[in-house]
Amino acid sequence: MQESPFTSTDRQSLEAFWMPFTANRQFKSKPRVMVSAQGMHYTSEDGRQILDGTAGLWCVNAGHSCPEIAEAVQKQVMTLDFSPTFQMAHPGAFQLADRLSKMLPGDLNRVFFANSGSEAVDSALKIAIAYHRVCGQGTRQRLIGRERGYHGVGFGGISVGGIGPNRKFYGSLLAGVDHLPHTHSLEHNAFSKGQPAWGAHLADELERIVALHDASNIAAVIVEPVAGSTGVLVPPQGYLQRLRQICDKYGILLIFDEVISGFGRMGTGFAADYFGVIPDMITVAKGITNGTLPMGAVFVRQGIYDAFMEGSAENAIELFHGYTYSGHPVACAASMATLDIYEKEGLFQRAQSLSDYWEEAVHGLRGLPHVIDIRNIGLVAGIELASILGKPGARAFDCFLRCYERGLLIRTTGDIIALSPPLIIEKSHIDELFSMLTEVLKELP
Numbered sequence: 362m363q364e365s366p367f368t369s370t371d372r373q374s375l376e377a378f379w380m381p382f383t384a385n386r387q388f389k390s391k392p393r394v395m396v397s398a399q400g401m402h403y404t405s406e407d408g409r410q411i412l413d414g415t416a417g418l419w420c421v422n423a424g425h426s427c428p429e430i431a432e433a434v435q436k437q438v439m440t441l442d443f444s445p446t447f448q449m450a451h452p453g454a455f456q457l458a459d460r461l462s463k464m465l466p467g468d469l470n471r472v473f474f475a476n477s478g479s480e481a482v483d484s485a486l487k488i489a490i491a492y493h494r495v496c497g498q499g500t501r502q503r504l505i506g507r508e509r510g511y512h513g514v515g516f517g518g519i520s521v522g523g524i525g526p527n528r529k530f531y532g533s534l535l536a537g538v539d540h541l542p543h544t545h546s547l548e549h550n551a552f553s554k555g556q557p558a559w560g561a562h563l564a565d566e567l568e569r570i571v572a573l574h575d576a577s578n579i580a581a582v583i584v585e586p587v588a589g590s591t592g593v594l595v596p597p598q599g600y601l602q603r604l605r606q607i608c609d610k611y612g613i614l615l616i617f618d619e620v621i622s623g624f625g626r627m628g629t630g631f632a633a634d635y636f637g638v639i640p641d642m643i644t645v646a647k648g649i650t651n652g653t654l655p656m657g658a659v660f661v662r663q664g665i666y667d668a669f670m671e672g673s674a675e676n677a678i679e680l681f682h683g684y685t686y687s688g689h690p691v692a693c694a695a696s697m698a699t700l701d702i703y704e705k706e707g708l709f710q711r712a713q714s715l716s717d718y719w720e721e722a723v724h725g726l727r728g729l730p731h732v733i734d735i736r737n738i739g740l741v742a743g744i745e746l747a748s749i750l751g752k753p754g755a756r757a758f759d760c761f762l763r764c765y766e767r768g769l770l771i772r773t774t775g776d777i778i779a780l781s782p783p784l785i786i787e788k789s790h791i792d793e794l795f796s797m798l799t800e801v802l803k804e805l806p
């Protein structure tokens with residue numbers, strides 16, 4: 362193994378970058394740095410191959426460094442590097458929106474572009490509140506999220522999000538937000554394969570919140586159909602259907618945050634397809650460009666878009682919202698090339714056809730030291746470890762470090778290991794991944 366240039370001679374060069382969601386001092390004392398990536402593997406700066414068990418950060422669904430995306434990006438930069446989309450446009454944004462709208466279920470056929478999941482979420486929340494206003498129901502301003510939900514890091518996203526540490530430093534957040542209870546229960550659902558049987562009734566908590574505030578004050582409910590960042594929480598059977606019914610009963614918009622579950626992760630285009638529940642809006646990012654360039658989007662039901670069009674004069678700007686880079690031409694080109702690969706290589710179907718093998722492999726870890734729950738759906742898995750008393754998160758982080766040393770990238774949140782490999786994964790990679798993880802779990806103190 363070569364010596365890392367970062368751990369010896371060049372420490373000062375690590376100081377300037379304030380790393381996000383990272384223990385900066387710990388990392389900088391012993392950095393983990395990737396220098397290239399191909400297919401299922403990263404190459405670390407000390408020259409080792411690292412099997413990617415997390416598709417980067419839930420985003421590289423078609424595997425790393427696809428030449429078709431690189432070519433499309435290069436061509437676009439040389440042809441039209443940038444064009445505004447405020448009162449101007451370029452063909453790529455229309456072509457991409459049209460193509461995406463045809464992939465979506467129901468009448469989710471209008472697309473608002475952003476540059477990240479966080480921006481997509483904040484855009485969707487704003488559209489929801491503004492929608493009710495243009496419909497003459499301006500009192501509908503309250504938003505409802507869920508405990509343990511992750512919706513990015515904008516003020517909207519952390520307000521509806523349900524992860525304590527992401528919220529506690531940031532003051533009063535958005536006013537008028539309630540949270541549904543999360544659906545995680547080791548007592549009832551530990552080691553469930555796919556959707557757990559217990560917990561649909563937790564959606565009825567929405568009735569309680571409606572009774573408290575009155576539906577006339579509530580704009581939208583936002584949930585991740587499968588909560589990813591908080592440790593892979595799979596929705597109980599019937600839960601999302603129940604949420605949909607209650608939202609319909611009270612005229613509340615339902616938003617699915619599919620930043621993780623979109624673009625094939627479940628073995629279908631979107632989790633909405635997988636669960637057969639059509640929300641009013643879907644937020645996406647990550648897999649939309651295979652992680653190559655920042656892009657996010659909100660898919661909106663046609664009726665919502667139409668309400669804005671009908672609610673104002675023809676020369677009026679209907680929505681006072683947008684980003685300089687909404688529908689950026691280079692991101693659009695990267696996304697088009699990404700969708701070509703998904704389609705040509707049948708990657709969503711591939712994920713579906715591998716999901717049984719994946720399920721068996723992950724549940725094969727049952728009985729190993731410290732493992733107190735295993736959850737899975739599509740090509741996602743969560744493995745929950747018993748916490749060390751007084752040191753929450755330490756055991757899983759130790760596992761992460763040991764896996765990295767062995768040549769496997771996993772992700773951990775608290776004491777939960779989350780796995781979400783690129784959809785190009787082969788059965789031999791799955792075997793390799795779980796054999797490395799097994800060895801590490803066996804040696805964990």
Ligand SMILES: Cc1ncc(COP(=O)(O)O)c(C=O)c1O
Pocket residue numbers: 476477478479480482511512513514585589590618619620621646647
């Ligand atoms: C469900 C969900 N929503 C929103 C986000 C935020 O996306 P970004 O980091 O691109 O802002 C994430 C990121 O992991 C996510 O998982």
